[in-house]
Amino acid sequence: MKGHDVGELRVRKELSAIPDYKAGKTAPSAIGVKDMFKLSSNENPFGPLPSVVDAIAGHLGSINRYPEMAASALTAAVAERYEVDPAAVVFGSGSVEVVSQLIRATAGSGDEVLFAWRSFEAYPLLVLAAGATPVRVPLNDDFGHDLEGFLERITDRTRLILLCNPNNPTGTTLGHEEVERFLDRVPSDIAVVIDEAYVQFNRRPDTADGIRLYRKFPNVAVAHTFSKAYGLAGLRVGYAIAPVGLASALRKVALPFGVTQLAQIAALASLKAESELGERVDWLVGERIAVVDALRRKGWRVPETEGNFLWLPLGAATSEAAQILEEQGILIRPFPGEGLRISIGGPGAAELIVDAVEVLVEKGHTGGAFEHAAKEGLQR
Template sequence: MSELRLREDLSAIPDYKPGKATAHTAPEVPVYKVSSNENPYPPLPSVASAIADRITLVNRYPETAATALTSMLCARFDVTPANVVLGSGSVEVVSQLMRATAGEGDEVIFAWRSFEAYPMLVRAAGATPVAVALTTDHRHDLDAMREAITDRTRLIIVCNPNNPTGTTIGAEELTAFLDAVPGDITVVIDEAYVHFNERADSPSGIEYFRRYANVAVAHTFSKAYGLAGLRIGYAIAPERLANALRKVAIPFGVTDLAQAAAVASLHAEEELSARVADLVTERERVVAAFLAAGIALPETQANFVWVPFGDATTAAAELLERHGLLVRPFAGEGFRVTIAEREANDLLVALAPELAALVSPVSVAVA
């Protein structure tokens, strides 16, 4: 029997590993999934009501133009509908950007370590990923990324704040970088965690979209808005690029429920902002506990903390799992832990001294 013919280059794509959702702990030990950067809060009543109101319409296809949501985004960012493209989460929007700009023989540059899906999506688009190592303090090395540009470069991704390290870049360095990037290369600023970013000189992706004709911005409703399960994000891009994104987008990829929930979330911005503020406060409490325990951490401006434990990463993840905390380990590098419900954060704080006893991590700059 003949084997099916598949794309040979797919063998180079590693499987995406979602955050761990089960643990082998004692039955009486509560389990907290802090591996996927999910918002711990349930939907606001107004958002839940908006979703419920649309349940009876799921037999119909969603409105592709997403008129109500697009109108709100246009008003918020002072752009036109021609600049707004929706996707099933910002990851799908980034995939659209890759497929619209790069193909066989082309290159896509991104920092590494950064969002785990980037190299997979680049390979799936048929292009070549170019991963540029982070600096020793776990930040984007924009100088090295600039030097990596070749005549094959079609897209550059700047993840700010960066996932999984939580580190950020400043406006001055981003401006210098964009001034040096050829105008025919698209630069996407992935701001999935922008709502948690309190850095004073942090660049606004939308402002850079206005200033540079080759800049696009990717946003999501999964993190701060807590709609990860509904899958909705969007890009704001130059009109010609936005048209290209629509050509590679999945038809009807953003459900009616997701659109309704996003609209309701934007209306409930004040309530959601209070939740974000609480998570930032919790983040600072966790960071302070780790520092007090002697664990050096890089800056984080996201809803998670990156702990650079090197060879002790697996042991640390196993220790935390035994106590009911499921983190995201990257063997030999470090682990990422989401700022979650207070009970999970309390447990993480309590375990900081035990973690510190495992290893003396390499000291990094703390912003």
């Protein structure tokens, strides 16, 4: 059958300004490479725990029924874990949908939403889809949030501020005291979201603690996900802990039945197995530290990272570098003109990352294609 183009059908004009979201590459395309490591999507490389699989399997026979929209059992478990009012907990189809709820509940046409750039790629797309205006605040020289830059860009149109901690894709973090000082200067009628998708990998002792900030400031909300450390990316479940009034507004814009029954069951089982899952997270953190240390010893400038990924600021050489790494058996996430984000993978991935990045240096020195990258990305 032939497809139809939009023709005379009316769609919102502003949608033409929204680029497609680019997910991490999935299909291996390297020629002559037997095994490919998919390190492009910040996924947990380990499959779900047997207890989580068993919990899901025990409910497969009831997927003909709608899930409980309130996610009562999971809400109670999260509320108990963080000692918050259950009314403050709101779930969504992954933390990206939760962030979408936060944007749509606070901002619309004529309103502004502030976030660092570069940060999570979905932020500007979600803001534009809500009809609001994205305000990108450039990162500082260390690839982290410039909080003074945020304050300078607050106007009477600002409705929401997004702080990604650790920041995706650079991995950098915010200190607790600096965020407290920042929040003291933000007008109390502007919501501030601490997006902690990678919080379990964050080992910075003085990092900004979203839950502590939520308890202290009445305009702070926190976004968490089960996709990363818990390894449930394929089931899509995340949540916000927000002031009760804001949480009520989130439920009004949430996708009805957006968190499936299986997702709720898997998330609940994962919370019960948190100590076992923590061992996997510890292993991934150890691999991250090993890779970063190895690259720095070779002269690479690798920014601080507290996620399950690292950032290589390759500038204009990024796209070519991504192709070279793919030829070495690694699928990574390129941000053309800026840098590469490389996720930490399973056993064997760390060594391959270090060896493959060494090929970049070799090709850069021989072909000259990486002269710009050498100035930006290497400590020479």
